[in-house]
Amino acid sequence: DAGVTQSPTHLIKTRGQQVTLRCSPKSGHDTVSWYQQALGQGPQFIFQYYEEEERQRGNFPDRFSGHQFPNYSSELNVNALLLGDSALYLCASSLWTVQETQYFGPGTRLLVL
Amino acid sequence: GESVGLHLPTLSVQEGDNSIINCAYSNSASDYFIWYKQESGKGPQFIIDIRSNMDKRQGQRVTVLLNKTVKHLSLQIAATQPGDSAVYFCAEIGSGGGADGLTFGKGTHLIIQP
Numbered sequence: 001d002a003g004v005t006q007s008p009t010h011l012i013k014t015r016g017q018q019v020t021l022r023c024s025p026k027s028g029h030d031t032v033s034w035y036q037q038a039l040g041q042g043p044q045f046i047f048q049y050y051e052e053e054e055r056q057r058g059n060f061p062d063r064f065s066g067h068q069f070p071n072y073s074s075e076l077n078v079n080a081l082l083l084g085d086s087a088l089y090l091c092a093s094s095l096w097t098v099q100e101t102q103y104f105g106p107g108t109r110l111l112v113l
Numbered sequence: 114g115e116s117v118g119l120h121l122p123t124l125s126v127q128e129g130d131n132s133i134i135n136c137a138y139s140n141s142a143s144d145y146f147i148w149y150k151q152e153s154g155k156g157p158q159f160i161i162d163i164r165s166n167m168d169k170r171q172g173q174r175v176t177v178l179l180n181k182t183v184k185h186l187s188l189q190i191a192a193t194q195p196g197d198s199a200v201y202f203c204a205e206i207g208s209g210g211g212a213d214g215l216t217f218g219k220g221t222h223l224i225i226q227p
Contacts, residue, residue, distance in 0.1 A: 090157070102215060
């Protein structure tokens with residue numbers, strides 16, 4: 001039973017570029033949430049996807065967008081990258097009916113230069 | 114205690130001793146609390162949870178205590194082992210369920226001394 005997987009593991013971009021991060025949820029899960037974790041901080045909720053729609057959103061600008069596919073996998077897109085977007089991006093999966101129990105992937109480390 | 118900026122609170126304990134990690138939360142409507150362990154280079158890993166209608170819950174070597182009066186949560190780890198070294202986060206979910214995402218605290222870095 002595969003857990004949550006994310007790709008790539010590391011990524012280096014320059015300011016102004018765009019990035020796409022990918023997540024495959026734990027087998028059987030239908031809901032994907034994305035979090036940003038800055039160095040030395042706790043994760044911050046970006047948004048959540050269920051049935052291919054964004055259901056909830058945290059306090060992040062429109063530069064952050066996402067998508068969920070019919071197989072429940074998800075992408076996080078960030079446009080016009082800023083230095084402050086450098087962080088660990090975590091994907092968590094759950095069941096829509098049991099959202100409290102979220103399983104996290106290993107994250108993608110993004111460095112913006 | 115809480116930290117500011119990049120500096121995580123650090124708790125250093127001797128191997129075999131008990132550890133107590135504390136967390137203050139701000140949302141009195143929070144209904145569900147979770148402790149996560151995050152090792153270097155990995156995502157947060159679920160340790161134990163507790164609902165707001167309870168004040169104590171025990172797992173294997175871990176106990177979570179909830180004091181709603183002062184909005185305080187603690188994680189007790191018995192007989193700490195080297196593998197317990199990690200950053201520990203408390204997280205909360207409001208009464209609306211997980212739809213608004215987990216709200217994490219700033220974390221405590223637990224260091225186990227041999």
